[in-house]
Amino acid sequence: MNSYTGLTGKYLKGQKKRSLLTIFGIILSVTLLTSIGTIGMSYWGKSIRQTMRDFGDYHVSINGISGDAVSKVKNNTTVESAGVISREGYAVIKDTKEKEKKENPFAAPYRYLNVKGYDANAINMLQVQLDSGRLPKNPNEIVLSSPSLNYFSEKPKLGDTMELNLGIRKVASTGEDKKINGIGDFGWDLDEAFKAQSQKEYIIVGFMKPPTGNWSSSYIFPAITFNDNKTINNKKEYFVYVKMKSLNDIQKKSEAIMSSLQLSNAEQSSAMQLGRDHSIENVRIEYNNELLKLYGKSTYEGVNHSLILALAAVVAIIMICTIAVIYNTFHISVLERISQFGLLRCIGATPTQIRKIVMQEAALLSLIGIPIGLLTGTLFMKLLFYNIRLLTLGILNDLRMVISVPILISAGLLGLLSVFLSAIGPAKQAARVSPLEALKSNGGTKVEHITKVNKSLFVQKLFGIIGQFASRNLQRNKKRFRITAFSMIISIILFIVFSGLAQFMQQTTQVSGSLFSYSITYDGPSKRIDDTVYQHIASLDAVQHAYKFYNDQVAAIIPKDKIDPKYYEMRKDQYILAEGEGYRTSNNYLRSYGDNGLDDLQSKLTAGVINKEIMNQENGVIVQQKISMLTKEGKQLIIDQTHFKVGDRIKIRSFDRSQKGYQTVTVVGIVDNDLLSEKQDGSEVLSFITTPKVYSKIMGTDAYSSIFILANPDLSNQPIRDYLKSLNVKDAGFNYLDRVAEVAKSKNDAKTFSILLYGFIGVIFLIAFLNIVNTVSTNLILRTKEFAVLKAIGMTQYEVRKMIILEGIFYGLFAGVIGIIIGTGLDYSIHYLFAGALDTVWVIPWISIGIAFAGAMITTLVATIWPMYRLNKINIIDALRREN
Structure with missing residues (x-):
């Protein structure tokens, strides 16, 4: 050495x-x-x-620009890559027959394919989802939307060749070109004509999933072909999807691009689900904030700072x-x-x-x-x-x-x-x-100069002289006590904080959307579904529940003292028509899910009870007042629009002037979500749910135009699908939505996410457990000589063991109280920091606290097993002579 x-x-x-x-x-x-x-x-x-x-997979989209502006966007120094989509034209796949027009006066004159040409970048950026086949690679290849297949005279198959007459849609009464904007282009009206301009032959190479749900009522279906868009037609409109080189100051860079194009009237927005209809007249900029915020670069600075902090x-x-x-x-x-x-x-x-x-x-x-x-x-x-x-x-x-x-x-x-x-x-x-x-x-x-060791009469009475020994050991070795207790406190803090974080993640990623399997809606002139349809659906073995859905907009007078002040500050424009002691509002709906729907809604009540007889007598309603909204700063907020309570009275009336004026309804219950949803409504609608009888009394009609169906997961759903398709064939006014696969996927995702969260909590729990065992065991093993001295002066093995166990209990009690206080405080602090981006309800994590406290007590006892076993075997003289 x-x-x-x-x-x-x-x-x-x-x-x-x-x-x-x-x-x-x-x-x-x-x-x-x-x-x-x-x-x-x-x-x-x-x-x-x-x-x-x-x-x-893009950062910014610029929709509806002319051809001469495309190259300016693509060649901008801030742009890394750009995907370009061109409008190739519409093609009629089926004329609406006179019989169908008579049965459904609102039927569109044609069913169209809306053909767009995607270049390679656009295909990659917009993540087209296929049901079968492949994506187009050449200009003579096409991918059709799966729901469109039922409207061809002969159902197309992969590999088939089809000839399309591409053209434009015109206003039939004036002969003018129909103004169309947005990537969706799914809107139509009755005053419409089609003018073919060119003919093109395509090979069908794939079928894609519908972008926004499998609505059988669609009259316009997307179709995608390949177009490298190297040759730009200045007279055409294009959609450009951009990935920026740097995400810093993305809004300023986008505005600079638009300034270079001299397009000062562009509307700015945030990207929502692909395929939605854009009902605007000007060029539109969309920021893909859902993606940008994952990089901490959304256009909402408050959201970015909150997530980073x-x-x-x-x-x-x-x-x-x-x-x-x-x-x-x-x-x-x-x-x-x-x-x-x-x-x-x-x-x-x-x-x-x-x-x-x-x-x-x-x-x-x-x-x-x-x-x-x-x-x-x-x-x-x-x-x-x-x-x-x-x-x-x-x-x-x-x-x-x-x-x-x-x-x-x-x-x-x-x-x-x-x-x-x-x-x-x-x-x-x-x-x-x-x-x-x-x-x-x-x-x-x-050297510690110990002049006095405090005696605890409570400990002495409860645990005797051995308890006093354990208590005095902790007081005598204060540094060792603090170190060991600190280790346990840290473990408890870790468990509470990360359990809270896991629960927070579960709230923010909760499965959203409605929980029904199928829905059917009637858009015909009567706006009424015949009861025989409902009875047939309800009688199918594969149907677990079927709910008639009555729904119409109503005006309501909301008392000023019942409006949530926080919501009022953000939405003052909704409360400008003063009437009586409140404000007249129009964003309200009177709804009913039928008598059986009220029975199933009982379990969702947060206040009140459901008694259909009393509701019918008193015009009783259940208020759904909690909503999910996006603030101007980009924060997702869950808030009560109003503060109605059971027993409150509200004046509402139908918008149909032929009906009665205001009628008074009585609040009999409060719910946070409606019957068929797990999350709050994002449309900022105040809903009044009632019985069919009360609905009929106020609205002047007992008609319902929708039915929601919950399928039996253990039986084949084919009879339901067959019946809904047959209704659509007989009457084009019937439209149905198939959500079975989507709901099953959502439930499975929730299950998987739970496994991930609890697996993550398991990692924290195991590490906390091993940390406590390691620290407590180390402490006890290093005190082997001390225990040997106690045994040498007459303490029995049983008494030594009891003393060690009591020390562990005292450690657990002290660390549990301190760790729980600090851990709960940190859990709230992290929740507060996230509140700048997401709003979820924070509650004291009692379950985590209970598990942490019980775990600390059990773990300290487990940690004493090996040291006590070692002490049982060790010879007192050997222990006094040697180092640990």
Whole structure:
């Protein structure tokens, strides 16, 4: 040995158990960092892929520009790549027959194909989803929408050749070209004529899924062909989808592009689901904010800052907890070796050399623990993702495990940083040791002068003299007590914070949309579905529930004191028509799901009860007043429009002037969501749900024009589909929507997401459990000599065991209370930071608190098992003679 620092390796080899425990603490910390980083990267990647599928892989779209502006956009210095879509024309696939027009006076004159030419970039950016076949690669190839196939005289098949007469739509009464805007172009009216302009032959290479749902009532169906758009026609309109080189200041860059095109009247908006109808007259800019916000670059700065701050807070908590876990291990080790450092000081070691010994020890242990931690974290995630693939078949199977080199490097560096930050304090403490005092002391840098140890009469009465011993041990060894308790507190904080984060994620990604399997609507002149249709549907074995849906808009007088002040501040424009002591509003609907619908709505009530007889007598209504809205800052907000309570009275009336004036309805119940939805309404509609009888009394009609169907998942749904199709064939006024696959996928996604969340919580729980076991066990093992002394002066094995268990209970009680208070506070703080982007209800996490407290108590008891087993076997004389 050439220097004092050469003792490091010898010490680590000589004290293998203590070294292993320290390495184990490092492994736990790096495993935590690796696991969280891997889950975060994997879920982030999945979110991006899913968002690209739903909203497109582009940043900005410019819709409806002339041909001469296309090259200016594509060649702009801020643009990385651009996809171009050209309007090729419309093609009639079926004329509406006179019989159909008589049965449905609102039927469009034609059913069209809306043919657009996508270049390669546009195909990739808009993520066209196929039912079968492939995407077009040549100008003579075409992909048709699957729902359009039923309207051809002969149903097309893959590989068939079809000839289309492409042309434009005109206003029949004036002969003018029909003004059409937007990528959807699905609007139509009765005053419409078609003029063919060219003829083209296509090979059918694929069938695509409908962009916004399988509505059988569509009169205009999308069709996609390939067009490299290298030759631009200045007289045509184009849609350009842009990916920017940098996402910084994306709104300013887009405005600069529009300025260069001299298009000052462009309307700006946020991208919604692809394929929607754009009912505007001017050029439109859309920002794909759903994708941009995943990069922290949405056009809403408040959303960006909120997400960044919240994620930074989560990373900071992980870092602090990681440092604390490793710090505890080093601190305990140093405290128990103070006498050794004192001996080194006596034979000439300087404080600098002592610090080097501790820091070298940290470096050697890091070289061993960090690679193992990276490996165990990766393997743990492999196991979790493997189980997800086994147990589910949903879209989250797209949750691919990302073994990210930057994440592994970051976890390793953060682990190394944590180790050295953790070792600095103990190293300085060891260097400050006074040689003579350290040789006398036991577990401190100076001799503790204990003049008084507080007695607890409560502990003595409850646990006897052994309880007093346990209590006094904690008071006598305050530093050791603080270190061990601190480790447990950190574990409890980790569990509560990340359980809360998981629940928050579950709220924000909750399966949205309606839960029905099928719906059928009648748009014919009568606006009424005959009861025989409902009875036939309800009688089908495959139908679990069928609900008649009565729905119409009503005017309502909302008392001023019943309007939510927060909502009023954001939507003052809705409350401008003062009437009586309130405001007259029009964005209200009177609804009924039939008598059986009210029975099933009972379980969703947050206040009141449903009694149909009383409702019929008192014009009773159930108010759905909670909504989901997007603020001007881009924040998703869940809020009550009004504060109605059971017993309140509201004046409402039909918009049909031939009906009665205002009638008074009585609030008998409150619900947060309607019968067929799991989330709040995003249309900012105030809904009054009632019985068919009350609906008929107020609206002056007992007609219903929709039926919602919940299918039996255990039976074939084919009889339902066959019947709905037959209705559509007999009467074009019937339109149906098939959502079976979508609902099944949503439920499966929810199940998969739950597995991911609870798997993630399981990682936190396991690491917290092992951390407590490691710290408590280390503490007890390092006190072997102390326990041997107690046994030597007459304490029995049973009494030693009881004392250790009581110490564990005291640790658990103290750490549980402190950890729960801090953890709950941090959970609320993170929730508050996320509130700038998303609004969810924060409640005290009682379940997590209960699990954390019970887990801490159980874990401390489990942690004593191995040390007590070791103490049972050890010889008192051997324990007094040797080091731990």
